[in-house]
Amino acid sequence: MCCLRSTFKRMGVKGLQYFMDHCCPEACVTVNLREMARQHVVKTQEGCTATADATSPTLVVDGMACLRHWYSCKDWACGGQWKEYMDTLKTWVESFTSAGIRLVFFFDGVVEEKKRQEWVSRRRRVNGEVKKVFCHIKHHGEQPGRELFCLPSGLATFTPFALRSLGLEVYCSVREADYEIASYTRQHGCMGILGQDSDFLIYDSAPYLSVAKLRINNLTTVMYDRQRLCQTIGLTITQLPLLACLLGNDVVSEGLMQNIRNNALTTYRRNNPTPHSGAPQGQVVLALSQLVSSSCVRENEETGLVPQSLNLSAHQRELLKRGVCSYLLPGQKAHELDDTSAPPSAFEKHISPNILEACREKHVAAEGFMVYTVVCVGVTECSNTLEDEEDRELLPQALVYKPCRQRIYGLLLLLGQDGSDVDLPAIREWFVFPGNPLKEPDIVHPVPVTLPCDRPSLDLLWFSTGPEVSGLRLTAFLSVFDCLELSELYGAIEDSLLAAVCLVTYIVLQVQTLSLEDVDAYLSQAVCLRLKSPQELRHIELPFLSSRGVQLGSLYVRGLSHLLGANGASGCPLANAALMPWHSFDGRLFQSKYLLAHSGAEKAELLGSDSSCLCLFLQLRDKLLEICRKRGRDLQSRPNAPQPPFKNPPAAKYRGRHTGGSPGGGEAWRGRGETTWRRGHQHGRGWRDRGDDRRDQGEYEDGGRQWGRGEHRGRGQHFHPSHPNSRDGGPQSMSQSRGRWYNRGRCHQTPG
Structure with missing residues (x-):
């Protein structure tokens, strides 16, 4: 689910790209895209391309091929510098629009089953690279160089939303994306395809332009000329x-x-x-x-x-x-390929035709997330995440978020059902995490979500209007994360903060090894992020990284994608824009807060000595702790003193102070917001000691069965992924104006 648009790089034609670059120089033509656009307009006006828009030469962009080129931010291991990434996208897009070039973006929306084994093979290879990343962080206290570069978790998920927010035309494929790209360019007479996939040479469509060789400052790149290629090879x-x-x-x-x-x-x-x-x-x-x-x-x-x-x-x-x-485009063949967009007949009895149509429309327009593949394909997948397989403390994100996924599936497939388990639908999950061999999918059954309504239906939730339905949508959304009490905050704080506290609360309920310091790091960075510019975030000093902090950052961002899925399944009670990471997360800022929180810093210092931020932080924290107490989750303070991986680190224990002369000593590291690093693990056996077989028909077998319910027995503790809701009604009506929250007289107003 959470990485439907997983970073699955299409293989292309084996050896052909190399042949073009090294053995066929006559077919590699350097072109200026401004001049190419001008010539395209002239050609169009002469009637040579009847379907093209003469005033807007169009370049179709393979979004998946561009991700590594777009993400040029200094940090990538901490979870992503999302505000800075947004600035990079804006600058990139403006370079083309200023030249009069219209951009249309396509992203992979499905992994076709015929390519599943290739997907699995690549995910296993990346697992090896992730292991090397954590080895480097532990030994050197910093992220490795670009030779081990990994895209931040969720980049392929959130980039389409980022581009749409910039007013651009974005599509998500329902079949092989390069086929849809080639078909679109041929149908609309576009000037070219910008990507890095040699399949674009094979399709008889628009010219194939290299994103790897693109020079954005002068808009020049290499065009791979298929006519010259054919002349060379006969x-x-x-x-x-x-x-x-x-x-x-x-x-x-x-x-x-x-x-x-x-x-x-x-x-x-x-x-x-x-x-x-x-x-x-x-x-x-x-x-x-x-x-x-x-x-x-x-x-x-x-x-x-x-x-x-x-x-x-x-x-x-x-x-x-x-x-x-498969290379023959519409109009080039007498018989078409099978329609891969049709949903399996097994799910038609659970979903109305209107829902199916809405799912597909939102998916294609890159306005939805996850629901299309669940209801129409019955499969979800998530690519690699920065997770340390040697860490015995933290659950893999796939297991942390499994309970909420099951409730999302329940909203989509069980809402309004009579409770019968006859012919119960099941979703096949391909989730990458340490210890999962990916030999077969996990079979996961939906879990019903109880709503305060007489036999509600998904059609009611999605298509009806009125304040009662709006409240029902919010109730459904919060119920997925077992945080119904947070409805009291709706309208009182920004939706992005509501989403952040909802997510952090859910994580705390699922992961018993999280401490008060971890919660403080999560919430303080979400509150402070609103006041930080991309430039300020970029210059946060992190002389060493915490491998645990890296995992917690990735865990949070993966959770945002689950918020997106739950929001779509609930009928969108929140705007999708509020769930974007650039509104609630920055990797470097989180690492700095993680350091301060675990060093025992005062709350005022954690919030940058900003009284309004401190007030809001304390209110959100109190609400989170209140929910945890109701669920029997007693959060404890467990600070991890910073221990940088230098050859001779100070031996003395300290609260945020180095006693030796190693770099970053004294009080300075705290003021600069540096992160902690932690050797070893102190908490006994972990989830990976319980055997590798975790597949089932809804719950995991034997010892792994506990994980199907989110439980952990290694330290005699239990996870509580779901609990009976303590209140039956929908969201309380808010007497406060939006942006205000009166809380027992502590603060008269919090910033909106």
């Missing part, structure tokens, strides 16, 4: 799909055609005593090109078909045909 454009499948792509695996490639390479070298001087990858492309060309000519077959002369099994031939057809 093929026609319509023969490129067959070449792509023989090389290996997302449809036809590289290994399946290994014998064909080996035989072609042997023939090529025999017929070319002085073969191409390039690397073996280049020779493979040329060898297969000769094979395709000679086979088609010899058999006088139409281009694009699979020649009978290729020595293929029936399975290989059928897969090749499917792969070739």
Whole structure:
């Protein structure tokens, strides 16, 4: 769920991008996008591209390919510098709009099952990189260099919302995104595709422009010219799909055609005593090109078909045909591919046609999150998160948020049901976390959410109007996180702060190892963030990082995506904008607050000596503690004294003070907001000691069953993911004006 738009990089055609860059320089043309746009307008006005908008040359952007180029902020391990990232996106977009270029963005919306194994394989590889990241942080007290760079958790989830907030046109795919991109550009006569996927060379669509070689200051990049490529390798454009499948792509695996490639390479070298001087990858492309060309000519077959002369099994031939057809765009073939947007019939009995249509529309417009794949596909996935597999204290985020996901599924699939468990729907979850081998999905059943309404339906929640329904939506949303008491704050504080305290409360209820200091770090950074500019946040000094703080930062951001899913399932009681990380989280700010909180800093110091922030912080904190007490969750103070990973750290224990002469000694580190680092783990056995088999048909088996209910037995403690609500009614009516909250006389007004 939480990473439907997971950072799944499409493979493209194996070796073709390398061949273009290193063996086919004549097809790599440096272009100026301003001039290209001007020429496109002239061509359009002459009637050559009847479907294009002559006043706005359009560039279609593969958003997934751009994420690593957009995120250029200094920090990435702490959870993301989201305000700074927003500024980067604005500047990037303005560079194109100032040149008169219209931008349209596409993001992956699904992981097709035919590509699941490739997705799993890459997730496992990234797990190894994440392990190296934490090893580096523990030994050096800082994030590693770009060689181990990992995108902040949730970047692919929140970027479409960020671009929409800038007034841009954004789409989320319901099938393979590169196919939808190529189809859109062909249909609308766009000037080009900006991405980094060699599949765009194979589609007979708009010119393929490299985002990796883009120079944003002068808007120049490299255009990969498919016409010149065809001239070099001796093929026609319509023969490129067959070449792509023989090389290996997302449809036809590289290994399946290994014998064909080996035989072609042997023939090529025999017929070319002085073969191409390039690397073996280049020779493979040329060898297969000769094979395709000679086979088609010899058999006088139409281009694009699979020649009978290729020595293929029936399975290989059928897969090749499917792969070739996957490159043919609407209007280029007599038969269309299967419609992958149709929902499984098993869920039609649980969801009305109006809900299905609304889910799809919001998904395509990048206005929704998670609900489409749940109700229409029955699958959710989440990519890698910065989680330390050696940490025995903190639960993986996938398990922390499982109870709220089950309630989200309940809202979507069980609302208004009679309670019968006959033919109960189940969701397949592919969530990446340490210890999960990803051999098969977790099968998770929905959990009903009780609402104060006689047999409410999802249609009522989504489409009806009136104050009663508005209150019902908020009740549904807060019930997902077992925080119904927070309805008292609705309208009294900013929605982004309401979302933040809701999320932190849920995390505290799920993770018993969280302390008062952790809560203070979460809440203080959310309160203070509103007053910080991107420049101020960028210059927060963090001479060393806490690996535990890194995990808590990622855990929070992953939680924001669950807030998005719950908000959509509840009929959007809050604006999605309020749930964006740039309104409630900054990684560097959180690390600085984490340090101060665990050093025993006074609350005033934690809040930057700002009285209004302190007042608001204390009110939110009191409300959180009140809810925890009602749930039997007794939060304790457990400060972790800062211990930087220097070779000879001070031996003395301290409350925020270094006693030796190592860097950052004395009081200075506290004033600069530096973070803590913690060696080892002090709290006994952890969740990973209970065996690896955690799959079930709703709950985990044996010892793992406890985790299905959010419990932890390693220290004799129990998690309480769900409790009977202490109040039955909806949100209380607020007599206070928005931005005010009168609380037992402590503060007369809090900033809105």
